Amino acid sequence: MPPHLSADHPAAQPPGRGAVDALITQTRRLKGDVDAVRRDVPGDGSDPEDRWQRALYDLALHQLNDLDEHLAQLRDGPEDEPPQAPPAQRPAPARESLLSRVGSAEWNLLSDEASWSAELYEILGRDPASAPLTLDELPSLVLDVDRPRLTAMVTDCLVDAKRIDGEFRVVRPDGETRTVHMMGEPVLDGDGSTASMWAVLRDVSALRRSQEAVSETRDSLRHHRHRAQTEHRLAVELQEAVLPPWRGSLRLPHQGPPALHLAARRLPPSSRAAIGGSWYDALELSDGETLLSVGDLAGHGVAATSGMAMLLGALRGMAMTGTRPGPLMTWLNQLLDATVQPALGSALCCRYRPDGRALVWARAGHPAPLLFRGGTGRRLDAPDGVLLGATTTASYGEAEETLEAGDVLLLHTPGLVPGDAEEASVRRLLDLAPRLGAADTAQDCLRLVVEECGGAAREAEACVLVAKVVA
Structure with a gap:
């Protein structure tokens, strides 16, 4: 045209x-x-x-x-015909060509004649041999909800000489709905009256x-x-509600001269999405002994923290009844196996008796405690114990260690040292022995551990608990 x-x-x-x-x-x-x-x-x-x-x-x-x-x-x-692009630039065969998506039309208001390009017939799915639709007939192709929009655009163009720029949806004879963008303007005669309207219609x-x-x-x-x-917020709130809110050294027992000074810290992950089921805990028992525990339930988010809260609550309850660490691990394993959503977890549980400074402990697939004494450190010999939830019939052994005044006991969850394998982490912690031996309090010891391990970005959270024998 x-x-x-x-x-x-x-x-x-x-x-x-x-x-x-x-x-x-x-x-x-x-x-x-x-x-x-x-x-x-x-x-x-x-x-x-x-x-x-x-x-x-x-x-x-x-x-x-x-x-x-x-x-x-x-x-x-x-x-x-559209020009052929080089093969590397030619559109895929399934893609419509430009000429099938852009058409034009003119409506003469004086003769009531309409003229359509061949491309517009293709866009609207009409037979090219048929007569083009007049402006009064054009709305018959448009969805009912879009007809007022088309009518308003055409009226503004014809009456107020405004440019057309808008969209509407048409239904082709084959039932397919197409979205058409219409741009056009009035053509004025010598006295300024609208003589015709032309438009470019594009299938968008x-x-x-x-x-x-x-x-x-x-x-x-x-x-x-x-x-x-x-x-994330729920997981953090649940974790904060369950874990002891320690801000300094915690002294146990609450009555009589202190036997242990305790300090603990949760080292958060660098990613907000990695809140998991790690825990630390210390509980003064009715018989005068002290329960120390750390653990890590697999997974992240609310499911992991709620599972951790369940395990920690069960651990505290059974410890208050006098259950020893070995049988306690067995019951925790059966509890985890019986949950609606089975999971795997590791745990370390210790009972410390001030009378005789005896430490009885058991573990379930967890790193053994580290003992620091006289400027040197070693890993305690670990009893047998598979991961919690790994097998229903698991049994857990116990080990016993006699501590001395001034000893430092370090319990931690896996991944305390970011990026290091477990053996490398243990060696790195044991290298702190001279500095830990010179530290006055458990809080000072914890600060040294955090300075050594807490600076690097970590993919998952970790917990560390330090106990210093003071009497």
């Missing part, structure tokens, strides 16, 4: 071919860069953030493809689907983040 001139809009001069070629080159280079980054985004759809990023890249590529094709049409001018269905995908994945990502933040 020949270009139209309105009384108040002079014809613009088309850009030079060389300038358009430069824009096409830049667009295709940018397409390649975006596509290269897009391929690095995981495509399995398991992570909402990955889905959101991939949808954004898809939308950007779609818009760049459209820009590339529009620039090519601007450079080559209207043709019966695929583009809108890409935008909807971006919106949906963004909403999904927001929901995922909100849920993760809520679970």
Whole structure:
């Protein structure tokens, strides 16, 4: 269709071919860069953030493809057939060509005649041999909900000479719904009256689907983040409610001269999502003994912290009845095996008797305590004991150690030293023996351990408990 001139809009001069070629080159280079980054985004759809990023890249590529094709049409001018791009730049066979997505029309108000391009017939799915629809007939193709929008645009154009720029959805004869973007303006006669209206109509269905995908994945990502933040807050609150809120050395027992000075710390993970089921605990028992324990339940989030709270509550209750560490581990194992959501965990449980300074302990797949005495350190010989929840019929042995005044006992969960294997972690802690031996309090000892192990970024939380024998 020949270009139209309105009384108040002079014809613009088309850009030079060389300038358009430069824009096409830049667009295709940018397409390649975006596509290269897009391929690095995981495509399995398991992570909402990955889905959101991939949808954004898809939308950007779609818009760049459209820009590339529009620039090519601007450079080559209207043709019966679209120019063939080189193979590396040619759109995929399943992709619609530009000429099937952009059409034009003119409606003459004086003669009530309409003129459509062949591309507009294809967009609307109508037989090219049929007569083009008049402005009064055009709304019959539009969804009921969008008809007022189209009517308002056309009325504003014809009555107030306003430019048209809007979208509506049409239903093709085959039942498919397409989204069409319409841009146009009135053509005025010599006395300033509207003589006709012309428009360019573009099928933007695929583009809108890409935008909807971006919106949906963004909403999904927001929901995922909100849920993760809520679970993180609940896990932290549950952990803080269960673990002893120690801010300095805790002295046990509360009556009589102190036998142990205790200090403990939870070293948080560097990632907010990694709150887990690690714990430390010290409890003064009715018979005058002291229960010391550390442990780690597999998993993260509310499930892990609630499971940890269950185990710690059961451990405290059974210890108050006088259950020894070995049988206590057996009962914990059966409890974990009988839960609705079975899990694995490790634990270390000690009972310290001030009379005779006897330490009786058992473990379930957990690192053994470290004993520091006279400027040297060693790992206590560990009794048998598999992970909690590994097997229903597990039994747990006990070991006994006689402590001396001034001894420092260190209990910790796995991963106390970030990045180190268990043996390397033990050697690194044992190297602190001279400094721990010179420390006055359990809190001083804990501070040395944290300075050694707490500075590096850690993938999971860790707990450490220090006990210093004072009498």
